[in-house]
Amino acid sequence: MDNSLIYQKVEGCKERRDIYQLKESNKIDLTKILLWGIMISNVLFITLIILSLFFKSSLRDVGTVIKDLNTLKAIKITISSIICSAVMTIIIGVPFAYVMAQKQGKIYRIINMILNLPLVMPPTVAGLALLMAFGRRGAFAKVIRVVGLDIPFSFVALIIVQVFVMLPLFTQALRSGFEAIDQDIKEAAMVFGAGEKELLFFIYLPLSIRTFVTGLIMACLRAAGEFGATMMFAGNLSGKTQTLSTAIYTLSQKDLGQSISLAVVLILIFLIPLLILELKLKD
Template sequence: MTKLREFSRQFFGEGTSKWIFLLPSLILLAFFALPLIALMYRSIAPDFFANALSKQAFQALKLSLVTSSITTLITVVLGTPLAYLLARWKFRFKAWLELILDLPIVLPPSVAGLALLIAFGRRGLIGAFLNEIGFSIPFTTTAVIMAQLFVAAPLYIRSARIGFAHVDKQLEESAYVEGANQLQLFYEIMIPIAIRALASGAILTWTRALGEFGATILFAGNLEGITQTMPIAIYIGFERNLGVAMALSVVLILVSVILLMITKQLDKEEE
């Protein structure tokens, strides 16, 4: 007991007040870590690589990687100017526009999927017209990308908006004094300074798109090789082949860990 007290004193210092913070923190950390450890442990099996490289898993992985990359590319191309506009310009109803852009972050994915279906479904507000001209979106790979874009793009816009907002206004004023126009200011000053925030937002968007499930299954369905992404394959595998579901889950965890580590490193460099 004496040694335990001595160790506690050396580690935490005098008094026991630090336990008030440490104990609840450890409980919550254990709650987060134990399920992941259990999944990794149960996935270690002789047939792990066979399941991870099976036809169904490979098709789902390929589709997820391709659609997530396309989603991120579209987000960067369209979202960067929008984020810059929100960060540096002042105009009416700006707060309402920001609210609309942030709303998909907090909406349940099922609501997002239903909203997309009502808007772009075969009988939807826009989908009915598209269907008449022979262009159907639901239950296609395009629907997968749209579902991912709806739920993931706001993460990039938020990150890019913060990055642009933190650029010193004196640099902007100096650029105008030197004769720079709006486009030159954007490409030669704003983007280079905010590049870490843009990269961090792009990584978060790609990761969120990779893990999207609810909106995708409602709007795009579950067609193997066409709309069956990794999260959907995990859900289906839970009922048909638990080994495939666990193998794909481990792959998603590893990819997410790597991308989050890159994001953390970018945040440290920015500080």
């Protein structure tokens, strides 16, 4: 075949391809428009709801509520309890997530289901369950009395509530990070004599550090905002068990304006770790 004919056919194919691509580029993608429309609507919906609190407050109101002694106590209790709960959650959650990442049997799926129950339980039910377990007439009341503890409506009760709601979020996030690690890395480490301790602390945790921090931050924020279980089991005692979320409820019964201002403070505090999570850890 003549080279000129081959060249003409190739050029004709290129022209038809260019025309097809031009038609496709001019074609309206309704699915893409719908997806973007839903996303923008969702962002606007959430943003406007949150901004409604800011519209009903002012810098002066926020400053006044921050200077209030009860607010300062609530902030102190919230931060100190979250730190204690985070330590407990790490101690319990890391080994649990590591073991669950290695096992795939039915019994481990049932264990995982049990661990996830606090995520789906209504907060009041969770609080009632904790009260029936550790209360003065609870299932473990005799053991607790022997130890000499009085758990309900104490700082210890607040820690128990927070750990109860933090563990599922943290362990599920960390387990996903552990499961994403290539098994070849584990096998190579074991060939060189690595045991379970070396695998956990020198392989799995370093390779899952982002998942670890992300899960911990989200779990801490979830626990800091817990209300129902906290009210039922730990109470709302100023300077003892009152957190920012329960303090907002107390203020709403007395002064709606101050409760709105405190809600703004809570949102601003929560924004700091979320910004760190989104802008730093996910880069």
